[in-house]
Amino acid sequence: MDGARISRALARLASEIVEENHGTSDLYLVGIRRRGVPLAERMADKIADLEGVRPPVGIVDITLYRDDLSTVGAKPIVNRTELDDIENRNIVLIDDVLYTGRTIRAALDQLIDFGRPRRVQLAVLIDRGKEHRELPIQADYVGKLVPTKRSEIIKVMLNEFDEEEGVVIVERPAAAAEAV
Amino acid sequence: MKLLIINGYVIDPSQGVNTGRNLLIEDGRLAGLFDVSEPAPADAEVLDATGLIVAPGFIDLHVHLREPGQEYKETIASGAAAAVAGGWTSVCAMPNTDPINDSPAVTRFIIEQGQRANLANVFPIGSITKGGEGRELAEMGEMKRAGIVAVSDDGRPVPSAGMMRRAMEYASGFDLPVVDHCEDRSLAAGGVMHEGRWSLVLGLKGMPATAEEVDAIRDCALAKLTGARVHLAHVSTRGALDAVRRAKEMGLQVTCEAAPHHWTLSDEAVKTYDTNNKMSPPLRSQDHIEALLEGLSDGTIDAIATDHAPHHADEKALEFDQAPFGITGLETAIGLAFELVHQGVITLERLVELCSTKPAKIFGLTERGTLAKGAWADVTLLDPQFQWTFDVSASKSKSRNSPFTGRSMTGAAVATIVGGRIVYLHPDFSRLTRLRTNAATR
Amino acid sequence: MPTVFNHRHLLGISELSAGEITHLLDTAETFRDVSRREIKKVPALRGRTVINLFFEPSTRTRTSFEIAAKRLSADAINISVSTSSVSKGETLLDTARNLEAMSPDCIVLRHSMAGAPYHLARICNASIVNAGDGAHEHPTQALLDALTIRERKGRIAGLNVAIIGDMLHSRVARSNIYLLTKLGATVRIAGPGTMVPKEFAELVDVGLRIAPSVAEAVSGADVVMILRIQRERQDAAFFPSLREYAIHYGLHADHLQQAAPDAIVMHPGPINRGIEIASELADGNQSLILDQVANGVAVRMAVLYLLAGGSRDGFIEESNGPAKPERKERQGNKG
Numbered sequence: 001m002d003g004a005r006i007s008r009a010l011a012r013l014a015s016e017i018v019e020e021n022h023g024t025s026d027l028y029l030v031g032i033r034r035r036g037v038p039l040a041e042r043m044a045d046k047i048a049d050l051e052g053v054r055p056p057v058g059i060v061d062i063t064l065y066r067d068d069l070s071t072v073g074a075k076p077i078v079n080r081t082e083l084d085d086i087e088n089r090n091i092v093l094i095d096d097v098l099y100t101g102r103t104i105r106a107a108l109d110q111l112i113d114f115g116r117p118r119r120v121q122l123a124v125l126i127d128r129g130k131e132h133r134e135l136p137i138q139a140d141y142v143g144k145l146v147p148t149k150r151s152e153i154i155k156v157m158l159n160e161f162d163e164e165e166g167v168v169i170v171e172r173p174a175a176a177a178e179a180v
Numbered sequence: 181m182k183l184l185i186i187n188g189y190v191i192d193p194s195q196g197v198n199t200g201r202n203l204l205i206e207d208g209r210l211a212g213l214f215d216v217s218e219p220a221p222a223d224a225e226v227l228d229a230t231g232l233i234v235a236p237g238f239i240d241l242h243v244h245l246r247e248p249g250q251e252y253k254e255t256i257a258s259g260a261a262a263a264v265a266g267g268w269t270s271v272c273a274m275p276n277t278d279p280i281n282d283s284p285a286v287t288r289f290i291i292e293q294g295q296r297a298n299l300a301n302v303f304p305i306g307s308i309t310k311g312g313e314g315r316e317l318a319e320m321g322e323m324k325r326a327g328i329v330a331v332s333d334d335g336r337p338v339p340s341a342g343m344m345r346r347a348m349e350y351a352s353g354f355d356l357p358v359v360d361h362c363e364d365r366s367l368a369a370g371g372v373m374h375e376g377r378w379s380l381v382l383g384l385k386g387m388p389a390t391a392e393e394v395d396a397i398r399d400c401a402l403a404k405l406t407g408a409r410v411h412l413a414h415v416s417t418r419g420a421l422d423a424v425r426r427a428k429e430m431g432l433q434v435t436c437e438a439a440p441h442h443w444t445l446s447d448e449a450v451k452t453y454d455t456n457n458k459m460s461p462p463l464r465s466q467d468h469i470e471a472l473l474e475g476l477s478d479g480t481i482d483a484i485a486t487d488h489a490p491h492h493a494d495e496k497a498l499e500f501d502q503a504p505f506g507i508t509g510l511e512t513a514i515g516l517a518f519e520l521v522h523q524g525v526i527t528l529e530r531l532v533e534l535c536s537t538k539p540a541k542i543f544g545l546t547e548r549g550t551l552a553k554g555a556w557a558d559v560t561l562l563d564p565q566f567q568w569t570f571d572v573s574a575s576k577s578k579s580r581n582s583p584f585t586g587r588s589m590t591g592a593a594v595a596t597i598v599g600g601r602i603v604y605l606h607p608d609f610s611r612l613t614r615l616r617t618n619a620a621t622r
Numbered sequence: 623m624p625t626v627f628n629h630r631h632l633l634g635i636s637e638l639s640a641g642e643i644t645h646l647l648d649t650a651e652t653f654r655d656v657s658r659r660e661i662k663k664v665p666a667l668r669g670r671t672v673i674n675l676f677f678e679p680s681t682r683t684r685t686s687f688e689i690a691a692k693r694l695s696a697d698a699i700n701i702s703v704s705t706s707s708v709s710k711g712e713t714l715l716d717t718a719r720n721l722e723a724m725s726p727d728c729i730v731l732r733h734s735m736a737g738a739p740y741h742l743a744r745i746c747n748a749s750i751v752n753a754g755d756g757a758h759e760h761p762t763q764a765l766l767d768a769l770t771i772r773e774r775k776g777r778i779a780g781l782n783v784a785i786i787g788d789m790l791h792s793r794v795a796r797s798n799i800y801l802l803t804k805l806g807a808t809v810r811i812a813g814p815g816t817m818v819p820k821e822f823a824e825l826v827d828v829g830l831r832i833a834p835s836v837a838e839a840v841s842g843a844d845v846v847m848i849l850r851i852q853r854e855r856q857d858a859a860f861f862p863s864l865r866e867y868a869i870h871y872g873l874h875a876d877h878l879q880q881a882a883p884d885a886i887v888m889h890p891g892p893i894n895r896g897i898e899i900a901s902e903l904a905d906g907n908q909s910l911i912l913d914q915v916a917n918g919v920a921v922r923m924a925v926l927y928l929l930a931g932g933s934r935d936g937f938i939e940e941s942n943g944p945a946k947p948e949r950k951e952r953q954g955n956k957g
Contacts, residue, residue, distance in 0.1 A: 061652070063666075064656075064664035064665065064666040064694075064927075065664065065665055065666075066666075077626075077645075077648075077649070078649050078652045078653070078924075078927070079652060080651070080652050080655060081652075081655065109665070110664075113659070113661040113663070113664075114659065114660075114661070115660070
């Protein structure tokens with residue numbers, strides 16, 4: 001998947017989100033750090049192109065809500081969560097990859113601590129497939145379904161962090177990369 | 181009973197001997213030095229000292245044996261065992277026991293316990309004042325008759341110059357040296373380490389070098405006034421050494437000793453708050469260490485003494501402020517002194533002088549500190565190249581409070597002979613290979 | 623590569639690098655946000671146990687640590703040991719062994735004797751946080767002061783900081799001097815000669831100077847820190863009277879006129895009004911003192927999170943004290 005296809009996938013997701021939510025009122029895009037954040041910003045731009053109104057974008061950092069803190073080696077760096085009032089808003093959580101569902105669980109827990117949204121939906125660029133899910137969590141909007149093996153890692157590269165655009169499958173540990 | 185030590189290299193500064201000689205011991209006394217080519221007497225046991233230094237027995241002027249009263253820290257027997265394992269044939273026991281050695285009864289008890297242990301010679305030091313309280317003179321004459329070799333209020337220095345003057349004047353009448361732990365309490369009270377950059381970094385109350393220096397200067401002035409024999413214990417500062425140097429130039433009877441930890445470690449060692457680096461006087465800064473090395477080399481320092489101060493592990497496990505002062509030292513001193521020899525600070529001959537010849541003179545221990553014919557057969561055998569690592573858990577002392585565990589050293593006392601008896605032989609110098617009857621050598 | 627905080631204990635600022643200090647401050651800023659939310663709690667340390675072991679009374683520091691632990695969802699247990707029970711023979715060692723039975727993840731220790739946290743670190747498996755040990759260090763106080771300064775001034779590097787008062791007995795002064803000079807500030811200290819030993823200038827290699835008077839220390843300063851004067855020091859003859867101290871070593875309004883125009887005045891509290899600081903100056907800075915309380919919780923959350931969060935592997939062992947530890951950098955992985 002290259003930059004152009006990422007852009008097209010986001011445009012499609014944007015129109016689906018607008019359609020499902022009957023426009024942009026009360027719509028609040030929330031990116032999950034790190035790669036969910038630029039994706040949410042781009043999504044907001046796409047929606048602005050469609051509707052002429054840019055929905056606000058918030059950021060959640062799930063570090064403090066992770067359920068695996070006791071097993072990770074070094075302490076993850078905690079970054080800021082930037083959320084406005086989410087009471088009665090239509091939240092769309094945005095992340096790059098949906099895999100076990102645990103990141104989304106952590107993000108949902110954090111959202112609930114900030115207030116009571118009317119509705120929370122989930123948009124992801126890549127869904128690695130239901131068989132990897134460890135929690136009953138599914139995406140409402142999927143850019144591309146990429147069935148993968150456990151031995152593989154999906155690498156989403158965005159200009160904001162990686163100085164290139166694209167999605168590749170990498171063998172774990174780092175082996176030959178194969179374009180999707 | 182004859183013992184012949186053959187093939188050793190004899191260093192005896194008292195006779196100016198520094199050459200290969202056989203040493204014959206007969207009935208606990210030295211029977212003379214002989215040329216290595218001379219045949220051994222037929223009935224002598226033979227100890228082969230090839231590659232070893234044969235020196236007059238080492239004398240430690242400053243140990244705390246804790247008995248009577250604090251036998252959980254050390255007994256005279258365990259302390260004497262540690263002494264001979266460290267190469268010391270004689271130890272001089274400081275009086276701050278419980279009860280304090282301020283009476284002939286306690287003096288006699290210490291001597292008897294030393295004889296019972298039957299390892300190193302134990303010479304008691306009596307207190308200067310009753311109870312060590314700095315107010316009334318103790319019965320020095322009676323204690324001298326019972327066997328003390330010096331007087332000291334070590335650990336609780338005599339605070340008043342007036343009292344010290346009287347002590348010196350009175351002790352002179354019995355030819356007893358007065359040993360002082362120089363510390364002006366008004367400057368040092370409450371301190372737990374050397375005052376300087378590290379005490380500020382660590383937030384610990386410091387004891388300024390000045391506290392030792394003003395008392396040393398006072399004692400030297402009093403030595404001039406009284407003409408007494410004055411010995412400054414464990415000198416740790418440049419200023420105190422300067423005072424001693426000046427006193428010697430003036431011809432006063434002032435001597436001093438240095439303890440191995442004071443030249444080996446600096447106050448920086450305290451930075452881990454390990455209480456095995458807490459002692460009094462405290463570990464000093466680099467400049468003072470350099471002064472000590474100068475003093476050892478130029479003769480200002482007369483003796484190496486350990487200030488062996490055993491404490492129970494539970495006491496040393498307290499916070500730094502609360503733990504007692506002192507470390508053990510009998511088994512590490514010679515290894516640390518050899519570091520000076522290998523670094524070229526002192527010669528081997530000077531090492532023997534610092535550990536034997538001079539200490540015997542300072543405390544008037546006649547017929548010791550020499551290998552002259554007729555003297556007591558106290559002999560220390562040294563291996564200057566012996567490589568070893570100190571393991572405090574294997575110490576003969578009852579206590580374990582040493583900062584030197586794990587330290588690798590080169591040079592050690594490998595055999596200790598007291599009164600003609602081999603009381604310690606390092607396990608690596610097994611009797612089987614070293615000691616044999618003369619019949620077998622023929 | 624971002625700096626990773628891999629210390630097992632927080633015993634003093636002296637053993638931290640500038641990068642590690644900055645990382646702690648950055649993390650604290652995130653936690654300051656948490657305290658501003660309606661639900662001021664995150665589950666980061668759920669199931670972890672933090673023991674506040676206080677051998678010296680200090681309601682403010684203890685409360686701050688307790689709130690910090692609770693906002694991280696840790697179980698916080700407060701144990702105050704009166705000095706009288708210590709004198710009855712219960713030692714720090716005994717107490718620590720009893721505490722180990724509770725298998726705490728973190729022990730926050732306040733003790734009147736310097737080095738007590740090092741002692742505890744040698745015998746306990748828990749991470750030890752020094753909450754003030756004698757005249758040695760008070761690292762979280764320095765971190766919260768730095769967070770407050772950074773909030774007000776936007777930086778630490780290049781600032782001129784004056785610290786006034788009893789340096790000799792102050793753990794706050796030591797920790798602040800280490801922290802501020804490591805981050806590139808210039809520190810000038812002033813106080814009575816009995817309380818500012820000349821060796822203090824050698825405490826750090828660069829950035830520290832003893833000023834001959836309060837006026838010279840404060841002149842041009844961006845930040846003025848006032849240390850609390852303890853009245854019992856007067857009895858120990860460190861200074862002749864509180865009156866004399868107030869006149870010669872207290873901070874007055876005319877001192878501040880010589881400071882930088884937007885200088886801030888800080889005090890670790892509680893203030894002896896009219897002694898170390900003129901009353902009107904103390905009141906003028908009320909808001910700053912409240913900031914310091916909020917920053918105190920944030921800094922302590924960051925410290926507890928960085929020590930008690932994550933696995934127990936990969937720490938730098940630093941039982942060797944304030945010497946610079948060798949650093950093993952480990953990169954975090956998003957799981």
